[in-house]
Amino acid sequence: MRFTAGVLVGLVALALATALFVYWFDYATGVAEASGLGALGYVFLWLAFGANLLLWTVVGLLRLGEDSVRSLTARRRIGAPERTAVEREPDRVLVGAGGSGPLPDTGEDRPEQPQDTAGNAGADEGAPGPADLSIAVVIPAHNEEPVIEAAIGSALRLFDRWDVYVVSDASSDATAEVAARTGVNVLELLNNRGKAGAIEAVIEEFALTDNHDGVLILDADTELHPSYVEGARRQLADPDVAAVAGFVVSEWKPDERSFVGRLISAYRDRLYFMLQYLMRFGQTWRHANVSFIVPGFASVYRTSALREIDINPEGLVIEDFNMTFEVHHKRLGRISMEPGTKAYSQDPFTLRDYYRQVSRWTLGLWQTIRRHKLWPSSFCAALLLYVLEVVLVSLVLLATVLVGAFVALGTFGGEAVLALPFFEEGFTAVTAFLPLTAVLVGLFVPDYMLTCLMAMVRRRPSYLVYGLFFFPIRIIDAFLALRTIPKAWTARSDGRWASPVRVERT
Template sequence: MFSFLIVLVLVLGLNTILWTTVGGMRVVAARMRRKNAVPERLRAGGPSRDEVAILIAAHNEEVVIGNTIASLAEFGHDINVFVVSDGSTDDTAVIARAHGATVLELSPNRGKAGALVEAIKQFGIAERFEVLLLLDADTHLTADYFETGLGEFADPSVVAVAGRASTLFVPRSPTLMGRLLVAYRERVYIAMQYLFKFGMAARYANVVPIVPGFASMYRTRILADIDIAAQGLKIEDYNMTFEVHAKRLGRIAFHPHAAIALTQDPDTLFDYVKQVQRWNLGFWQTVGRHGFRMRTFWFALTLFIAELVLSSVVLILLIPGVLISTGASTLDELGLDPSGFADDVAGLLPPLALVLGVVIPDYLLSVLAAVVSKRPVYLAYGVVFPFFRIVDALLCMVALFEAVFSRSTGSWKSPSRRPARTETEQPALS
């Protein structure tokens, strides 16, 4: 039982307990305000849509970019769409112009961060607009994205609104492996955003570690203070977020029911590994670049990193541990270990406790994902998700090693895309 509890805590995590509790307190406080007839700050009064510049940095995105821009047209004529085609060798720029976007073409490939810096400068975004929305070429905004997201800026202390990521399920992956990967990614989004990020965004915490670059907003007045294209980083969004905290530029807002956007996730193991490895590497590089500071954000980050590394090691060692423990139990039962060492090993690492300590808390995440996304199939998919957790743990540790011993140029290559359709029917999001 003791071994089971240890593994369960390592897998579930103190961070989960802490930030879920803080998030729960936010919910209770909001309900108490309603009960006592104290009006909440309405999600209104922020900038209007015509004060927002939508900037898409794209590299060889002809398969999806036209559909993405077309989906933005549904918001009306007060939408300002800018595209920077960063060294694209396909028809990305042509398609973007055909759909009404203002386009800047760069050559050679500068990397996403470098492309963003040049586009912000060339389009005069900081001078012309109050808010910058960074959008990926494969991302679609939900109908209430602006209504729910821009209202967060009614609070003058808010300088960034982190978009809530949700998986774009149309077009559907043609393979079972692809559907499992996409479903697993959606579960990761739900777990991280409901159990961690909502609590981290509490007013007196303000320790959100990432404003994701796929569909998030910044006040343009802080852009000059952010080193967007810092050298040696694989991705830009972690660094931009850390810059906000490091320079005390303001508060980062996040709510799981606000600023929701749908993104196309990888549906092949190769593309999944490549994308997750890129994200992990960008995280570790950013941590290395900024170091530690005596501030709340860095204390929260340190706790997260310590638990991330520990849980990754536990997951990586899980299968070898179960095999060793099972082998020791077998030797003991057959009476082939007169020294009693095998019995000691089996008692220290009970195979059933090791497995259940991972499977039970992990499956609870699948139950949460099934409820939130209204997709009961996740209850079946959840049986294999622990194996993807182990893959994630391996990628995390490999990226940590790579971040310590290598440097990145920032150049990028988009993952394989599933051809977009005109209609993107999505299930209702809770």
């Protein structure tokens, strides 16, 4: 019944998206021709989907085709191999009952680990395979008591506890105590250094770049998918890969959220899907390698590259943009991303926390661009195209909203509003150029089409309701994208964080 319901939801959402597209495109081009504005309808198409999204979707299709050919060629060359130990199950010890409950702190020393070569049968002697790669897990946390145990539990299902390192950045709650009860390594900082400073401190304290092949940076509100380690090791086995970008999935637990919380989570799910499948997948193609973000929620850096990265430069509010730019600027290797290497992240529960989080993210991007500037490279060319589109689309969206508000005021305000000085003349001129219906249909309908497609892909009919309120969140994003630009050059950040509202995972 669940499968049948999901199929029906998908068909309804697809039919709705198709009907809306036909109606919208016919209306937008009709308005453009009637008003003599020519390509206005196509401008709305660009605003809705974006040139970058269309470009990298095409590149992603090319990558998908190449990957399919490479996989088929490899299978024909070597035949169908027996599944390796790495493919059968993780090569790490399961710690505790399911890896999710608290473990006693026995104080025992780390035992000598026999090298696992089961996943490399038939490989050349001395050639490291995925199973040989040692990865340390770093979990920076500041006042994350409600969620830290779940994050550690997800790591313990895939790693030995002596490979998991929690750094409590001057937490005022019981974050460090909860982490210590699980038996993992815990470093507690007495002074708040911010996330980047905490990561830098724990790497230095435990000499992680000397004792491991890779370092996984895991946010305290994130849980790893069971296949994460297998995918990360497989990608890191390519010596050209400097960093493995995790694939973020919005945690969908509607029963634990208010309507606003569900709205934010649904919007993020749509945003992450488009950015990762339709944009970042193409940007991380081995022939492109222009991804400008290795998300800090759950990503792996090769330690040889990490030694060259300035993790905590002065004046930045977040670390992940800077670390990614360091990889490109210093030519440390390429960034890899595969959809199977995923983890689940907890989105903000309130609009206040959403506003603060997006403000930090956008400010971090502009600060990183200020620090690194531009240099001759395909990476900077792709970055420049993205920045120009973000700024231009944000300006047009905000200007269109202002025009729409002006027209709505004149339409519904009556004679009292039209009698204001110069208002009627301006109203007549604006409505002749861009009527209110054109604004509403031109911008809302294509945005809602994307929501219909997501409802089909995710088989979540509730998205058809939440999607009615997505456009205002896009306006918030556009406002913050522009508002934080001057702050990147006028304000200095110390990287210290204020944790949003957290809900204990069940």
